[in-house]
Structure formats: structure tokens, C-alpha cells
Amino acid sequence: MDNITNQRLSLGGMLVTLGIVYGDIGTSPLYVMNAIISDAGKMQDAIPEYIIGSASLIFWTLMIITTVKYVFIAMRADNNHEGGIFALYALIRNRARWLIFPALIGGAALLADGTLTPAVSVTSAIEGLKGQHIGPLEFSNNQFVVVLVVTAILLGVFLIQHFGTAIIGRSFGPIMFLWFIFIGVTGFMNMVPHLEILKALSPYYAIQFLFSPVNKAGIFILGSVFLATTGAEALYSDMGHVGRKNIYGSWPFVYLMLMLSYLGQGAWVIGHYQNAAYRNLLDVNPFYEMLPEQIRLFAIVIATLAAIIASQALITGSYTLVNEAIGLKFLPRMVIKRPSNIRSQIYIPTVNWFLCIITLGIVWLFQTSHHMEAAYGLAITITMLMTTLLLFEFIKDKINQFAAFGMVLFFGVIEVLFLTASLVKFAHGGYLTLLITLLILFVMVVWYFGNKLRENYERTSEYVSLMDYRKQLIQLSNDSSELLYATNLVYLTKVGPHYSIKRKVLYSILDKRPKRAKLYWFVTVNETDAPYESQYTVDMLGTRNIINVQLYLGFKNSQHVNVYVRQIVNDLIDQKIIDTQYPKYTTLKNRRVGDFKFVITMEQLMDLAADPKMNRFNRLLIGGRIFLQNITTSPAIWYGLKFSEVVEEPVPLILYDPEVLRLNQKEVRHAVKDTEK
Secondary structure, rough: OOOOHHOOOOOOHHHHHHHHHHHHHHHHHHOHHHHHHHHHHOHHHHOOOHHHHHHHHHHHHHHHHHHHHHHHHHHOEOOOEEOOHHHHHHHHOOOOHHHHHHHHHHHHHHHHHHHHHHHHHHHHHHHOOOOOOEEOEOOOOOHHHHHHHHHHHHHHHHHHHHHHHHHHHHHHHHHHHHHHHHHHHHHHHHHHHHHHHHHHOHHHHHHHHHHHOOOOEEEEEHHHHHHHHOHHHHHHHHHHOOHHHHHHHHHHHHHHHHHHHHHHHHHHHHHHEEEEOOOOOOOOOHHHHOOOOHHHHHHHHHHHHHHHHHHHHHHHHHHEEEEEEEOOOOOOOOOOOOOOOOOOEEOOHHHHHHHHHHHHHHHHHOOOOOHHHHHHOOHHHHHHHHHHHHHHHHHHHOOHHHHHHHHHHHHHHHHHHHHHHHHHHHOHHHHHHHHHHHHHHHHHHHHHHHEEEHHHHHHOEEEEEHHHHHHHHHHHHHHOOEEEEEEEEEEEOOOOHHHHEHHHHHHHHHOOOOOOEEEEEEEEEEEEEEOOOEEEEEOOOOOOOOEEEEEEEEEOOOOOOHHHHHHHHHHHHHHHOOOOOOOOOOOOOOOOOOOOOEEEEEOOOOOOOOOHHHHHHHHHHHHHHHHHHHHHOOHHOOOOOOOOOEOOOOOOEOOOOHHHHHOOOOOOOOOHHHHHH
């Protein structure tokens, strides 16, 4: 559903919100209590004091992190109704240079940790089939069968992405509504026999439990508790798709159903921890065990559907996150497709198959949901901490410095505790998500800071004023002795203040080989902080054939320059600012726009011309940036010029002082005249 039309509160909007926003956090009951019991040791060690304390930690974690920080505070920091760590950074990036570091680190960690969400949620759901009897059918206890089924499901999910998920997405809301009702009702039914579990609603039991000898894991129990709130960052990121009000309206229902499920599972453990059938087990999943056998098959089916929805939400959320990162120049350009008419729905093949390979690799590497839980959540704690740092700048500006310091101190201390507790996951598989985080962060750092260095060196390049060459361009345009190169010659290049432009652009038109055109277009693409801004300005430089166009496109907007230029041509013709371009030969009736030729300058790093005064690190950054540029999506495809006539002119990125490479004249021999022979 389009993010622009979803800002009002409605029952339909809240239903869609259930399907889009809460997939990750909504499937946490499948594995959180299982992880907590594992921290106790055997089932018999999960005594009532242990379970009540753990449930209390879950309740207050959801209250403090998800409800207070994200629902009440973070969602106020919206960038034209868009949320998420990159949208937040774009909103405040002009206030301090250091903000780039938490933005890059948080975004990389969010992308990396998300690869575990589909694996752990789908595996947890399918594991419920092990040993089940349904009529004459008996499901195997073999984990290898579970892995095969999970692989088939996840592969199917990734394969359908390029078709778009608009039709499937309409059913997500009703399925998730049914899921939440199911977990809430079954949780309540199991809670009734042991109402002492309601003590968990008091913060006293959470604090006492952290320091109790019953809690053998100590502070590290928070690593498992944190799994209950891993979807909070996704909740903030998806705000733009459904609107803040719909999240406000639906979160109380979701929170209630989640807690009923957790309390119900806790109550079941209190009633069965001494049971001979369970007491010596190391791996018990209360979610399935507390259900009557008659409804277990239904539970497994709906849990699997909820896990698939959670996976889908993670995948589409990754597309959105990468799209924002590209717009903010954090990541190289990638092919972005729009498989439906829904504005916010995109498909990025590179991201899709990267996630597919990593997710399936995790399934086969860890095999069981228990092993995945041990690795899950480490990187997302880093993202939450980075979001807190960015919120500091937002609150400092909107309220005051004291409120900002209070916020960062309160949430910072809590999140540092969660991060410290999650560090134990490093040896149990958390190293994998951290490695992926570092890989993504490395690419971001090279691309972003390589761009900045390149721009700094470009500023030392020779710039000229376009106005000084206006007369020559007009003369060339009217010079019939020169062959017509194109009707519309479009240069995608930056025109700065006072019409400053790189000399090499005019060298390309006037010196290399005079390129005669009826109209010369100089198009500057400016990325803006507003997510979906789409505007342009035109400056004719006092002529009818030299056009300076400034495009202002939001960081989530399409970059299809050919479409925009054709619209501008028609607008200018309608306003009689330029002449109609009736082509001599055409298959289109009443066509009034001529041909286009787009010129893009491709910068190349020349090793022999490297500035010896530049340090090696800067040289590596710029070289790495240009290397990434050459192996990722070409500018022609990125700017929507795949089916247009494009000329890519390689130009050196001049990083040297010409005097450094100057030759010293050693000897000159003159030719001998015939008369002297």
C-alpha cells in the first residue's frame, strides 16, 4: 500500500499494519521462551522464580525499548512521514559531522542481523512438525528433514520477489490478526491455572531476578530476553508504509497478545518443570508443548505463515533500507525495479540474492532454531544504540539539551547492558552477523568517504563559467558546416553556483570533436533530504538553446532522468520557451520532440598520475570507490538510460600536480640542411 495514502487512522490501515510492521516481533514467541529455558540448563532448573523473573524482563523490555523509545519517541522523529535509521540521519545530518558514523554502523548492523530473522522464524515454526501424528501420517524427528523443508520455503519466498507481492500482501494483515488472536487466546488459557505468573508485571521481579542466584546466567540472560524486542527497529523503519497513527492504534493490541503468549508459556513451564517427561530435557519449546494435540497442526500452519510474513517484511525492509542508503550515497548504485504500481514497493535483485545466499547458508550452518537463537540479536543491539545517538541530536534540537542527555543516558545504559549481554553470542555464531556487518560497513565507508575525497579533489580541478562559453555554443549550434551530432545533447554533470562547470565538459563539446546540437542540456541531479521530493528548475542562460536543469530528487525517489528530461522538454515547448522539434522521419504521429543523446563522463584513477603527496589510505579509498563504481550498476542504467543513446566518455580523475611529472630537457638535435652536407 502506498505510503503517501496511509497517514490517517483506520481499521483497514491497522489491519495492513499488522501484516507489514509486526512480522518480526510477532513471531518472537516461537523461540524466546525456549532460549530462556536453555539458559537455565535443564527444564527442571526453570523454577517459578526463574520464569516469573524472565517474564518480567520480557514485559519491561517491550515496555521500555519498543513502547517508550520507538513508539513514543522515535516515531516522532519522522522525515516527511518516513522512519528508520537512514531517514532519521537524513533529517539531522546537517547538524554535526559525527552523525555519519552511527548512521553507517547502525545501517550495516541492521542489514546484517536481518539475515537471521527468516532463518530462525521459519525454522522455529517447522520444528513444530517433528514427531507429530496427523491421521495416518507421522512426521520424522530428523532435523535434516526440517532443514530441507525450511530451505524449500525460504527459496520459494526469495524466488517470488521479482513478481511483486502486492496481491499476496493484501492477505498478510488478516493472517497476522488471526495469528495474534491465536497466540493471545492460547496464552490466556494456559495462564489461568497459574495466575502467580502475573507477578511478572511488576518491575520488582525483573530487577530482583537479575541479581538472584537462581539466575545462573546473570546479566547474560538479557541476551535471550532481547530476542523479544528485535523487531522494534523494523517497526520504526516501516512507519512510512503505514503511517504513525496506525502503529499507535495497533500496538496496544499486539503488545497485549504478545504478553498473553509469553505469560501463558511461562505458566505452562511453572506447571510442568517437575514433570518426568520434561524435567531432564535441555531443549523444550513451550509454545508448541502447551497446545492440545488437536490444534497443533493448525498452530504449525499459522506459525509457518506468520514466519513467512516476517521473512517477507524483512526482505522488503532490506530493499527499502538499501534504496535509502543508495540515495544518501552510502552504497553503490544497484538496479532497482518496481514490480507493481505501488510507489513504495521495489525489488533489488542484488539484495534479494545476497539475502537468499546468506539466509540459506545460516540454515545449513546452524541447522536448529536453538543454535540460531544463540547467534541472533547481537548486531541489532548495535543498531539500537546508534539510533539512540541519532535521536540525541533530534531531541536536542526539538526540545533541549537536558532532555537529550537524559534520553541518551537512560536508553544508552540499558542498550549497553543488552549489548554486553549479547556479546556472549559472539562465540556461538554471533561472529557471523558481525562479519557481515563489517563487510557491509567496509563497502559503505569506501563508497561514502571515497566520494567525499573524490569531490574534494574535483574541487581542485579547473572550473570555468558556462556563461563564458555561451556565444561559442550558440555559434556551434547554428553552424551548418558541422554535422548534427544530436537534436538534444544532454550532459549529466554538476553545474554549481555562478554557472561553474568542469572545463572537461566543454572540452568534450568544443575540442574533442565539435558536437553540434540544436539544444545543449546540462542536467544536475541533486539528492535531497525529503524522501520523495520531485522538483526541477530551468535556467535558459538568456538563450533558446542552452538549458541548465537542476533536478531535486528525494533519497527514496526514482532516478529516471530520461523520463524527467522528456517531460521538461514538453513543458518548455508548451510554454514557448524552446522551439518545437519536429523530426523529419518518425513513426509517431504529431511527434514534436527530436532525438536525444546522453553523455556521461566516467572518471578513472590513473596510477601513474597519482599524487605522491596523497597518503596511501586516501588513495585506497578513492581507488576502492572507483573500483566499486566499475563493478556495480553503470550510470546509464542507474539514470534510466538503458534504452537511450548514451556516450560514456572516460576521463582521468586528476589527482596530481603536473609539475611533479614534468620532464627535464637533456638534449635537442637540429636537422642538418642539405647545403651543409
